[in-house]
Amino acid sequence: MRTDKNSDRKNGSRTIFDSVGKYVAENFLPLISFVVMFVLASLLAFFRIATTNTISSYNIDDYEVGQISDVTIKANKSLPADYDNPVSVQKGEKVIRKGFPITEEGYAKLKRMAESSAYIDYRAFADSVLYLMMLGVLYFFLFSRTCLGKKPSGKEMITENLFFVFTYAVAVLGMKTVLFSSPYALGVILPVAFCSFLMAILFGQLDALYFALHAAFGVLNASGYLLVPFLYTLCISLSAARIVHKIERRIDIVFASLLQGVLSAVFLTVFKIIFNDSFAEGMLSLAGVAFNGFLSGILCLGFLTPLEYVLNSASVFRLMDLSDLNNPIMKKMLVTASGTYNHSMMVASLAEAACREIGANSLVARVGGYFHDIGKMDNPEY
Incomplete structure (x- = not known):
């Protein structure tokens, strides 16, 4: 009896390994592309953490006592007072406020922060890696036979990986700039409409829908878990995929891009109203996201033909030509x-x-x- 049980265990283990080996052999390129995507996203997450968790992200020479501050600066770490620096700083404290003059105490705290060394929060990096691993599970679930209703091709999965890394990188790097660090301004440079246009045209609505979910959760992490970029990415991706649902001519993409530009501005306006953000400082963002939506369609029109031939994809436009x-x-x-x-x-x-x-x-x-x-x-x- 014991021999039979051991034999059954060996056969069961062999079956599992055979199944895993068969899956890896059949999906080698998609798996490699996923590993590359995960590594690149992890490196970008490390860059985000390493550059975010510094004590100061400003040049102290740009500020002086009595100056009207053009930004609000918060302390990312508590700094106790010592003999050389009698000024203490509490984590999360607003050292200076936008629109208010810089006091002597505020300037002293700015100087204290500027003189402190930078640090890397490895726990935050580990959290981001774990988050990306969970996104990987979501990715394999969405792009599976169960969800797609068919076996996904390698080119579908590789393209989705490339678009995800592209979107994630733009979000991470955009949050590091002065112009696009605002959650309402980040949408100006996010390429989600462009990627969703291409995903929907090349592979279909379902692929574009799943890309929208995947990209939105990626932007959520890249933006430091801000809700507005997540919601904006999700809405823009879904609307872009839906707009090109039944277009049959290449010229229709131009009209789709105009509609996408309008919808982008509408979505951002709605979010500003919901989250009670000022319109006085956000008009450029509204114009920027509208231009982003329009430009996404134009770029899609330019990239579509080369991608059709490279991916050998039977898009609606290629079928119309045939x-x-x-x-x-x-x-x-x-x-x-x-x-x-x-x-x-x-x-x-x-x-x-x-x-x-x-x-x-x-x-x-x-x-x-x-x-x-x-x-x-x-x-x-x-």
Whole structure:
């Protein structure tokens, strides 16, 4: 009996290892791309933590007593008073406030912070790595056969990884600049509309939806867990994916980009109202996100054709090109195999009508009907 149990355990372990090995072999490139994405995101998280948790992020020479402060500076770490520096600073304390004159005490605290050495909060970095690991679990769940309803291709997963790292990097680096460190200004440079446009056109609505969720949670971490960038990213990504849902011509992307620009400004306005933010200082941000939405569509139009060929993706625009009966292949079929040509036209019409009735992709069916007998051109008598 004991021998049988040991044998069953060995067989069970062997089955598990065989299954894991088979999965790795079938998804080698997507797994490699995920590992690269995770490493890059972790490095960016380390950069964010290492540059955020410094005592001072300003130049003390830019400030003087009596000056009207143009920013609010908070202390990121408590600094006790000592013999050389009798001024103490408490973590989270607002040392100087925007719009108020700098007092002697405030300047002394600024100087105390500027003279203190920087530090790295490794616990915060570990938290970010753990968060990214959880995002990895979410990524594999969303881009699985269960959620997509089909086995995801390697090019889908690699493209999503690239877009995620791109978005995450822009968010991290943007938060380090003076212009875009505000949660309302960060949306000006986030490329989520651009990436969502491409994901929806190249791979479909479901891929774009899952990218929106993945990217939004990534921006949440990159922005230091600020709610506004997270909500803005989610809304913009979902709206961009929906806008290009049924476009059939490349020129339609221009109109989609105009609509996306308007929606971007509307979303930011709504968030400013909800979170009671001032409009007086945010007009440039509103104009910036509107321009971002418009530019995203224009850039999508420029990048789309190269990506279609590199990824060999049957986007709606590529299918429309293939459905053109004036292309050389269809003309050749009409001349060399007119019977097959007429048969293909009939099959395409029937398939297209059937797909429209059941809600399937009628364009794919029509193009498939056109080309399903293309090989008969070499032997028309068959």
